[in-house]
Amino acid sequence: MNPFSRAAGKIAPLDCSNVDTDQLVPKQFLKLVQRTGFGKFLFYGWRHNADGSPRPGFVLDDPAYRDSKILVTGRNFGCGSSREHAVWALCDYGFDVVIAPSFADIFYSNCIKNGLLPARVSEKDAHMLMQDAEAEVDLESQTITAGSHTVPFEIDPHSKKTLLEGLDDISRTLKFEKEISRFEKDSRIPSVL
């Protein structure tokens, strides 16, 4: 995983709450397990007719929002199944950041594991950002700057560190293997009390 410090680019606004993972990647694609190439399945049901032909009108297909890097959306984004494919699809499509008032738990954790920044902002700020064309997101200072305004975002310290270092749990465990085993040895409860 590459370290994440800042991202900048076009905003795609998706003004709805409770976007579930069935919408992000429909079930027929869950059988495919390559981690790349999922971008074309993102929001498939909203972007295609039943026969597979393109269904115009979805925000990501509007030329104004092509190549967006930042998705701004409503509360409880990513609810539903634990499918990590949902995050793979967002990353593969080209998104670096998803901004929302809240995220579903497993989805949030999957984002961190794949280097996608889930930035929590207030409902008001989310709606404001949906009006903006571009933004710059800085993870260290936890701020989003769009035009003349800058708003803060929330992220838990553990996830922030993971993204900044580009270390997933596995790499981190390997990096700190010695420290962890020393800690465990020192803090072990004596077996005879």
Place this chain on the structure above:
Amino acid sequence: MNITEKILARAASKGSVSPGDVVFADVDKVMMHDVSGPGVIKVFEKLKKQGINVEKLWDPSRVWVAEDHFVPSAEKISAENISKLTKFVKRYDIGRHFRYGMGQYGICHTISHEEAMVMPGEVYVGGDSHTNTTGALGAFACGLGHTDIAYVLLHGRIWFRVPETYYFKLNGRLPDHIMAKDLILHIIGEIGTDGGAYRAMQFGGSGVDAMSVQSRLTLCNMTTEAGAKCGIVEPDQKTLQYLESRGATNMRPVTGDADSEYAKTFEYEADKLEPLVAEPFSPENTRPVREAPTVELDKSYIGSCTGAKYEDLRAAARILKGRKVKIRTEILPAAISIYRRAMEDGLLRIFIDAGATVGPPTCGACCGAHMGVLAKDEVCISTTNRNFPGRMGHVDSKTYLSSPLVAAASAVTGRITDPRDLP
């Protein structure tokens, strides 16, 4: 500490923990199925390329695998995934593999309790969001993504933020026409699909004490639809007997302290509850069945980890006995052990006499995979857990979620029907 805090404290070898603490907890059991398993295999391949040692699992005897989402294989890719998963099981000497069409098999969350795969007091993680189900046995049970499962397979532990607990107290025994499904739909309707976000949802009170283990499983199953980290019920004599009768020994149950604290308590009176449906397209769109709009149904689906346990089938049989279905009615017992019992007790005959069909244990149409998916504009009443757009098939189909009693009563009339209103 409450039960969730006590389980996590024990798993993290700490004297005590509080909500918000981040702990590194030992995991007791890990589960993967035919969607998450191949995903985990991919993560292993990526790690291997990075030079990380993936030669051995931390403890293969604590890992189990179920084939449930895309079985029986309808096309080649699903078949390939099952084959890949089978090789992985052999390669890593994984403890139990519930193979479709071989001995015991069925939906992973159903296998978890039918086969006593998880014990009270354990930390159990699975590559599926409805892993919460098994918290009904008094375990800390939650779903994880593929990368996290891969991590647990290698290290046997994982980070958890200790959740705050919401306590849902049910006073009084549920009346005959009300099922646990009605209560959990009622709760989701009240708190919303993110109302339990990152919280433990604990169920208790005289009504839950009086409930069967299977009803408690229904409650915990749909905590996922409220966004909860986990659902949990304190284990009691019933829980232990349920597991013992399925071969469990050496259980180390945990219960909350007398001064357990909860972030919030919600209280319900059993005799005030109504049979409910959740209307499309969200489990929080609940409404009493008697106030539901008159819609022509195309299908009644009685299946899934939520609504096809033995007790669910018995409830449906109570309604269908001596009656005929007016719409296509598909009943898929959630595990072959349940299928067998339904056969021995005559339930299958009741279903077939009523004109319904009985299918094999699989997630099937619940996740829109296969085995009865919906066409454009079709309307289904279903004992499953989600009714998002396109969840059970075409993006323009509609699903109403309900209890097995309501789904069976609706099968008889072809409209959404309260079981009390059947002629």
